Amino acid sequence: MSQAGSKQAAARNAPPREGRIRRERRAAILAAAEQEFAINGFKGTSTSAIARRAGLAKAQVHYYFPSKEALYRELLRSIMDAWNCHLPGPETQQEPGEVLAGYINAKLRLSWERPALSKIFAGEVLRGAPLLREELFDRQREWLAQRTQLFQRWIEQGKMAPLDPTQLIFMIWAATQHYADYRAQVLAMMEQEELTETDFVTISEQVVAFLLRGCGVAPPAKS
Template identity: 45%
Template sequence: MDIAEAPQKTGKIRAQNRKNILAAAEDSFVKNGFKGTSMQSIADAAGLPKANVLYYFKSKQALYLAVLDEIINRWDETIEDMSEGDDPAEVLRAYICAKVDLAIQYPSASKIFALEIIQGAPNLQEHLRTNLRTWVREKSKIIQSWIDQGKMKAIDPEHLIFMIWSTTQHYADFDAQILTVTNKLEYDDDDVQRIKELLCTVILGGCGLNV
């Protein structure tokens, strides 16, 4: 059946090439940084001539922005709703677990985002100032309402969010350090489970929530 497929389905080839290029670019941007990544190496990894990469993305900068955009969008999809009536323990636990899963499943995405922010977020200022700031304020308002209702300890909501981000993303961004120090080759399912439980225990416990 594969053979029977019409080869002139150009849209499919195009989409596949785009996908290959983005994946190769993501890998190389993590390991070598923006400047350290050559279009040639991306082309090689994607199995295309160099000029074709520049045909799909008009410049290295444009390709990098496309990679960033893909990451942001993927993260946005995982935002779950919370409301004032919810149980904070339940919502925070779900959010922490979701963030750990994302970090373990897409470590390169987390790393590229981290590299961009650490270097001063030259390409994400707008996103931080608009989308992300709005998101944080909305969620903070709800957390604050939980505090006002006496459902949890008075922990600054914005910094509680930063804390969840830092602890969860750390397992992706700093995997080289964590794995080397703990003498492991990679995380296994048990590790992931233990990490989730530990983060929930400490963070929820620290917020005065039953664990």
């Protein structure tokens, strides 16, 4: 059995308390890596810095992630999973307004509460996306193809204006991630130290209304 397989088998056979500790340490490492990679980028981040932020020894970080690149890859996967899970596939029976509003709000919320995710992803793309190209872009293309089927079905049913689904998703990404990637500019232009929950509600309502009108989709009724 390979070393990775042995670790996985040991994790499955670990007592409940030990399993909980493993999950907590792994989560702490990923949370620390999220901050370090967002601040310093891939090249400027060390596993020693991640360990210090997580309150662990460097050896403990390497026990869960054999290299900085392996940890970075796992973080990129978790970012895409966090973004993608809020937009259902072609099997959904929900209406376009409900689906799109929910996705836009969820993406804005992630930008609001975890801006580091978008900064890491943008940094990877700006350096040529070497790791994304190797593995994750294939997954993202498959995800995009499935959502294109959903949007195309709505267009054929007359529930959405004829448009290019891919460009629509690009516009949603741009509008929502703006509040993470350009947070300093947003705060400066709004002359605020931080954005409040009231700001979030106002901005999310405007972004949802703007994008849905462009799609010819009625916004969902407010609860």
